[in-house]
Amino acid sequence: MIEVYDITQEDTDVTQTDTTAASLQDLFVYRVPLGVSIILSPEDVLNVYLRETDDTVAQATAQVKLEIRDSTGSEKQPLVHPTQYAVFNGEFQDEDLFVKLDIPAPITIPERWYIALMGNNPSPFLDKDLSYFTLTAHRER
DSSP, X not given: OEEEEEEETTSTTEEEOOOOTTSOEEEEEEEOOTTOEEEEOTTOEEEEEOBBTTSSBOOTTOEXXXXXXXXXXXXXXXXXXXEEHHHHTTOSSOXXXXXXXXXXXXXXXXXXXXXXXXXXXSSSOBOTTTOEEEEEEEEEO
């Protein structure tokens, strides 16, 4: 069965880590559960809202990247290439401002693979507890 499924920081299969300054690092990493695959299409979108550890909005020049990784973490494919945070603008309402995935055709991400949302803020760190995201997708069980 295929169903619409939004991946967010609240998903139990997401691990969260604060980033350090001036380095593109994992902020949220979703691991596809056993018995499930995730289907992503070029129409799917990523929405991101980032805050720094000092409780201010992330700098416009911060970078966001989304990628998939195989089960070993060694093979990687970008879904959203490094993009300045200003492009995202913390937008979750205006569909004209959503950031679409950088893929030409639908892809299926098998169980135990990863979808990693990475961030790079000049200074200070990005705060996992104050930041959030939504990735639109489909889930097949």
